[in-house]
Amino acid sequence: MLRSDGETVRLSLAELSDLLAGVFAASGVAPAQAAILGDNCARCERDGATSHGVFRIPGYRASLASGWIDGRATPVIERVAPAFLRVDAQNGFAQPALAAARPQLLEMVRACGVAVLAIRNSHHFSALWPDLEPFAADGLIALSTVAGLACVAPAAGARPVFGTNPIAFAAPVAGADPLVFDLSTSACSNGDLRIAAREGRPLPPGAGVDRAGQPTTDPDAVLDGGALLPFGGYKGAALSLMVEVLAAGLTGGQFSHEVDFSGHPGAETPCTGQLLILIDPSRGAVNAPAERIAGLLQVIRAAGVERLPGDHRYAQRRRSDRDGIALAHAQWAELTACQLPS
Amino acid sequence: MLRSDGETVRLSLAELSDLLAGVFAASGVAPAQAAILGDNCARCERDGATSHGVFRIPGYRASLASGWIDGRATPVIERVAPAFLRVDAQNGFAQPALAAARPQLLEMVRACGVAVLAIRNSHHFSALWPDLEPFAADGLIALSTVAGLACVAPAAGARPVFGTNPIAFAAPVAGADPLVFDLSTSACSNGDLRIAAREGRPLPPGAGVDRAGQPTTDPDAVLDGGALLPFGGYKGAALSLMVEVLAAGLTGGQFSHEVDFSGHPGAETPCTGQLLILIDPSRGAVNAPAERIAGLLQVIRAAGVERLPGDHRYAQRRRSDRDGIALAHAQWAELTACQLPS
Numbered sequence: 001m002l003r004s005d006g007e008t009v010r011l012s013l014a015e016l017s018d019l020l021a022g023v024f025a026a027s028g029v030a031p032a033q034a035a036i037l038g039d040n041c042a043r044c045e046r047d048g049a050t051s052h053g054v055f056r057i058p059g060y061r062a063s064l065a066s067g068w069i070d071g072r073a074t075p076v077i078e079r080v081a082p083a084f085l086r087v088d089a090q091n092g093f094a095q096p097a098l099a100a101a102r103p104q105l106l107e108m109v110r111a112c113g114v115a116v117l118a119i120r121n122s123h124h125f126s127a128l129w130p131d132l133e134p135f136a137a138d139g140l141i142a143l144s145t146v147a148g149l150a151c152v153a154p155a156a157g158a159r160p161v162f163g164t165n166p167i168a169f170a171a172p173v174a175g176a177d178p179l180v181f182d183l184s185t186s187a188c189s190n191g192d193l194r195i196a197a198r199e200g201r202p203l204p205p206g207a208g209v210d211r212a213g214q215p216t217t218d219p220d221a222v223l224d225g226g227a228l229l230p231f232g233g234y235k236g237a238a239l240s241l242m243v244e245v246l247a248a249g250l251t252g253g254q255f256s257h258e259v260d261f262s263g264h265p266g267a268e269t270p271c272t273g274q275l276l277i278l279i280d281p282s283r284g285a286v287n288a289p290a291e292r293i294a295g296l297l298q299v300i301r302a303a304g305v306e307r308l309p310g311d312h313r314y315a316q317r318r319r320s321d322r323d324g325i326a327l328a329h330a331q332w333a334e335l336t337a338c339q340l341p342s
Numbered sequence: 343m344l345r346s347d348g349e350t351v352r353l354s355l356a357e358l359s360d361l362l363a364g365v366f367a368a369s370g371v372a373p374a375q376a377a378i379l380g381d382n383c384a385r386c387e388r389d390g391a392t393s394h395g396v397f398r399i400p401g402y403r404a405s406l407a408s409g410w411i412d413g414r415a416t417p418v419i420e421r422v423a424p425a426f427l428r429v430d431a432q433n434g435f436a437q438p439a440l441a442a443a444r445p446q447l448l449e450m451v452r453a454c455g456v457a458v459l460a461i462r463n464s465h466h467f468s469a470l471w472p473d474l475e476p477f478a479a480d481g482l483i484a485l486s487t488v489a490g491l492a493c494v495a496p497a498a499g500a501r502p503v504f505g506t507n508p509i510a511f512a513a514p515v516a517g518a519d520p521l522v523f524d525l526s527t528s529a530c531s532n533g534d535l536r537i538a539a540r541e542g543r544p545l546p547p548g549a550g551v552d553r554a555g556q557p558t559t560d561p562d563a564v565l566d567g568g569a570l571l572p573f574g575g576y577k578g579a580a581l582s583l584m585v586e587v588l589a590a591g592l593t594g595g596q597f598s599h600e601v602d603f604s605g606h607p608g609a610e611t612p613c614t615g616q617l618l619i620l621i622d623p624s625r626g627a628v629n630a631p632a633e634r635i636a637g638l639l640q641v642i643r644a645a646g647v648e649r650l651p652g653d654h655r656y657a658q659r660r661r662s663d664r665d666g667i668a669l670a671h672a673q674w675a676e677l678t679a680c681q682l683p684s
Contacts, residue, residue, distance in 0.1 A: 083425045084455025084625045113426025114619070116456040118626035141592060158646035169584045171591070179587070181580040232574025238523040238651050239581075241642070242511045245521070249513070249635045250483060250621065252628040257641055275626075277456070277619065279592065283426045284460035284617075286594040293591045299599055300583070304500035309580045 003324060009332040010324025017042040019332075022339035023057060027064040029071030033096040040095050043130050046325050048316030051191025052127040054331060059268040060125060061338070068267035069093070069123050075100050083112035086251075089122035094146070094274050097122055098131055105278060109140060113283040117276040120253035123269040124148075128168035129182035129313075131276070136170035136178030139290065141279040144168045147247040147272035150257040152186045153227035154237045157213040160227040163256035163270060164190050165243035172281070173297060174290040181309035185240035186228040193219050193228065246275040345666060351674040352666030359384040361674075364681035365399060369406040371413030375438040382437050385472050388667050390658030393533025394469040396673060401610040402467060403680070410609035411435070411465050417442045425454035428593075431464035436488070436616050439464055440473055447620060451482060455625040459618040462595035465611040466490075470510035471524035471655075473618070478512035478520030481632065483621040486510045489589040489614035492599040494528045495569035496579045499555040502569040505598035505612060506532050507585035514623070514632040515639060523651035527582035529573040535561050588617045 003010045011019070021038030025031055037060070045053030063069050073092025077100060080086050085105055089097040097119050108115035124146045135142040148163020166189075168182035184190075188207040196203055197219035210216040211225030222228060230236030248255045253273020261267035281289035297308060320326075327335075345352045353361070363380030367373055379402070387395030405411050415434025419442060422428050427447055431439040439461050450457035466488045477484040490505020508531075510524035530538075530549040538545055539561035552558040553567030564570060572578030590597045595615020603609035623631035639650060662668075669677075 080625045081455030081622075082453065083457075084622070086626060088628075111424065112454055112456075113423030114454075114456050114458045115425075116621060116626070120628070141587070154642055154645065154647045158642075161642050161645045167581075169580075169587075171587045179583075181584075183577045183580055231577050234649075234651075235525045235573050235578075238511075238525055239509075241521075241638075241651070242523075244638060245483070245511075245513045245635055249631050249638065250623045250626045252626060252631075255634075255638055255641075257638075277621075279458060279619075280423075280426070281592045283422045284428055284458070284592045284594060286430075286462070289591050289594075292597075293587055296583075296586060296591065296597055296599075299597075300496055300500075300503050303496065303503045305496045307576075309576075309583070 004329060007329055009327050009329050011327065011332075012324060013042055013046050013320070016045060016325050016327075019335055019339070020054070020057070023335055024060065024071070026339050027061045027071065029064065033071060033093060036096050036099050037093060040126050040130050042325070044127055046317055046320040047313040049127050049129075049313065051189060051195055054327065054335065055191070055195070056125060057335065057338075062266035063123070063125070063269040066261075066264035066266040068261050068264035069269055069271070077101050077104065079104065083108050083115045085115065085117045087117065087119045087122075089119055091121050091271060092123070094119055094122035094124040095126065095131065098274075098276070105276075106138070109278040109280050114277065114279045117278075118251040118273070119276075120251045120273040121271060122253065122274055123271050124274055125269040127182055128166050129170070129180045132168050132170035132182075133178055133180050135278055136172050136180060139172045139280075139282070141172070141281050142170045142276065144274060144276045145243040145247045146274040147244055147253065147256045148190070148270045149259050151190065151228055152240060153209060153213075153229060154240070155234070156209055156215065156229060161257045162186075162230070162240040162244060163272070164228065165240045165247070165256070167239065167243060171293055172290040174288070174294040176294060176297075177310065177314050179293060179297065179308070179310060185230055185236050185243060187231040187236070188228055193222060197223055248273045251275055346671060349671055351669050351671050353669065353674075354666060355384055355388050355662070358387060358667050358669075361677055361681070362396070362399070365677055366402070366413070368681050369403045369413065371406065375413060375435060378438050378441050379435060382468050382472050384667070386469055388659055388662040389655040391469050391471075391655065393531060393537055396669065396677065397533070397537070398467060399677065399680070404608035405465070405467070405611040408603070408606035408608040410603050410606035411611055411613070419443050419446065421446065425450050425457045427457065427459045429459065429461045429464075431461055433463050433613060434465070436461055436464035436466040437468065437473070440616075440618070447618075448480070451620040451622050456619065456621045459620075460593040460615070461618075462593045462615040463613060464595065464616055465613050466616055467611040469524050470508050471512070471522050474510050474512035474524075475520055475522050477620055478514050478522060481514045481622075481624070483514070483623050484512045484618065486616060486618040487585040487589045488616040489586055489595065489598045489612065490532070491601050491612045493532060493570055494582060495551060495555075495571060496582070497576070498551055498557065498571060503599045504528075504572070504582040504586060505614070506570065507582045507589070507598070509581065509585060513635055516630070516632040516636040518636060518639075519652065519656050521635060521639065521650070521652060527572055527578050527585060528570040529578070530570055535564060535570065539565055590615045593617055
């Protein structure tokens, strides 16, 4: 289904996934892991989550080239308790570690009603929602957090300590796509900050401070020694702190402020940790939970809410599935060239 | 240690707890449950969490008098999986249900690494942090949410669907008080809204809308057919939705918008559900988690943050422990009179 009108190339999910897997493999990632990362990145692009799509490929490649991350790491999985799985990603990517742990994790949550996956020494450079959506499609409730790079000041005037520290959540909805959200606890995500800088667009007010700690809407001033701020004031700061505790303190991964890749020029991926909590709602609810959640979403829409979490993403997914995923021809050509081992 | 200078009475925690237990007992609450609720309410007052302290007693009494809530309910506890405990509070208070489940829950989390408590048909009219702090003092990480009364519009212009839907979190800190926060996902809590209305103080901008859906800072306009708003825009709204799914969809309790006490004039307590997730950090971290969390908090303070979650509460606790918990003499006299069966 590869189609091109000269300026735009349109790819199916499988085509883009294969193309990106080739790029990862050419950058030193083991084939099975390259397939997982290619699929992950292609799904972001398909759903219009462009800040975690093809846009990220140069960062992945530079990080791999710098020797900061090991694309051939084999995650070490330990079942430390009936409902607790611990994974040392061995300085590799988080997504292959999750994929390796998934079968055991599903067994555990079905047996125990809840299960925890604690990944450490892992690099997560994508969105979190692709990690969670498949669990919700299987009828489970999933909650995940990941730490990052210290670029968020807990409050105006303070130095950066937190990463953009996303919280993602997914739940099954009867007769519809799962409810999935994935929000950074910073007022602006790192991806959106970089895109704003690239495009010369200002940040929303309250998103960041400059190197003197003063409020600014200039993305370059934030990137040049300034900091992002938490969303929603002290409440967002508390949630960001919770993410550090869960994704790093609990997993044994590095806190965001401990990540130091200064010895690896070009490196961009944070080596931290990720926590995933899975709950089987059939254990808790005396009445069908996915049906009740579907009813709740109807009530919210009827109350006058036009957009629920995931609506834009699912709408873009339908368009991409129908029309193909659009890439600029030059971008496609560049990716194709990257597939060759350098 | 009861002391009075005529205008102010100063009580120890045990004295205030006993006094309030007497008030609950006189309102029809079974003695063992009255002791739990009295202690809970006294701890809020002691820590300066006045919106959940003695201020709430009239609401408790009116709800009990209306027949809306059963102060003598016996919670029914079911161990539905090795790490999943389900409790039907039988239209009683949530805190006695949690207390009844606590020993089994602690066994489960020690054995499985994580445990979930799903309480339904329960009334939670207090803060959430008193539920969690003891778990963190025992070295566990705790996360809890509870649904409420539909008073929060998911977005300006929409009708209220969500409760103020708090999220509370607690984690152990080596050599210090636990890290505990408890934040409503609304821009303003119901308690603070009521106190602002009583004192004629305006709400912060963005906290609410009037009955026409227009922004207002007038607490009376919010209470008179208006609505509170989520904190932090669409991100806070997503978290509030998550609370509905976890505390009601997952537990089998009522969603906030389903709570209808119109047949019980005077009732104020929401009959919904509460979810509690406990995690044993010693299972996840390869290095001492409570020590690492203590180190992180030091880094945050050194970065220029003057106030961390819980600081105000612990400082007020020290003052109360030293000087006694201060009540106005008239308030103390009223509570004392309420102890007598009516």
